[in-house]
Amino acid sequence: MAKHIVTPEYKIYYPVKVAKSKIAGKGAYALTKIPARKKIGDLGGIIIAMKEAKRLIRDLKVINCVELDNNLALNASANPNDMRFINHSCDPNTFMRVMKDRVEFYALKNIKKGQELSCDYGETHHEGTLPCKCGAKNCRGFI
Ligand SMILES: [Zn+2]
Numbered sequence: 568m569a570k571h572i573v574t575p576e577y578k579i580y581y582p583v584k585v586a587k588s589k590i591a592g593k594g595a596y597a598l599t600k601i602p603a604r605k606k607i608g609d610l611g612g613i614i615i616a617m618k619e620a621k622r623l624i625r626d627l628k629v630i631n632c633v634e635l636d637n638n639l640a641l642n643a644s645a646n647p648n649d650m651r652f653i654n655h656s657c658d659p660n661t662f663m664r665v666m667k668d669r670v671e672f673y674a675l676k677n678i679k680k681g682q683e684l685s686c687d688y689g690e691t692h693h694e695g696t697l698p699c700k701c702g703a704k705n706c707r708g709f710i
Contacts, residue, residue, distance in 0.1 A: 572614045572639065574646065575668055579608035583649050583684060590701050594683045595652040601678040607661060610670040611648030612641040633663075633670045641670050655710055656685030658703030663688070 581601050588594025601607060610633065615623075620632040620640035631643035631651055643651045650672055653661060661684050664671045672686065685701065688710065699710045 572616070574613045577609035577611045577646075577648060577650075577669060579648060579650065581605070581607045583607075583652070585649055585652050588652070588654055589683055590654040590656060590685065592654075593652050594654055595649055597678050597680055597682050597684060600680050601674045603674050603677050605674050607672040607674060607684070608648070608650050610641060610643050610650045610663075610672065611646050612643040612651075612670075613645045614639050614668060615642050616640070633665065635665060635670075636667060639668070641668075643670075653684045653686050654701070655688045655699065656701040656703055657687060657699060657706045658701070659685040659687045661686045 582598055583595035584598050585593050586596055614635070617634065617638040617640050620634070620642060623642065624632060633641045633643065635641055653672060660675050660678050660682065661672045662675045663686050664673060678684065697710050699706055699708055
């Protein structure tokens with residue numbers, strides 16, 4: 568029997584504007600300037616077992632899941648918030664920190680109002696098979 572997993576409340580400290588991305592699909596744009604190292608917000612989602620996340624990734628191909636500790640994962644497709652529109656870039660302006668049951672985004676550098684937010688997601692569950700379209704000079708080509 569699956570044990571009941573409690574999902575905490577996830578907050579956004581710097582609200583973003585969601586609009587067509589310069590990278591892929593929709594993107595998240597800063598509504599105000601965000602100083603370096605400030606917490607932008609938590610990625611919304613629900614906590615599920617890693618086993619369930621792996622099954623979803625296999626069946627649905629593209630799903631927004633981040634691995635947490637203790638064989639858990641955050642499924643950002645359910646209970647979503649605007650942080651899920653932060654696209655991958657090989658030259659990002661935010662970074663992600665996994666804290667027990669939450670996935671936090673922080674400003675990596677000073678971000679100007681109107682800039683698109685991006686994050687280096689590093690290793691994904693696609694194991695480097697999705698072409699990267701971030702356009703950065705140092706783009707790795709695949710994510
Ligand atoms: Zn890239």
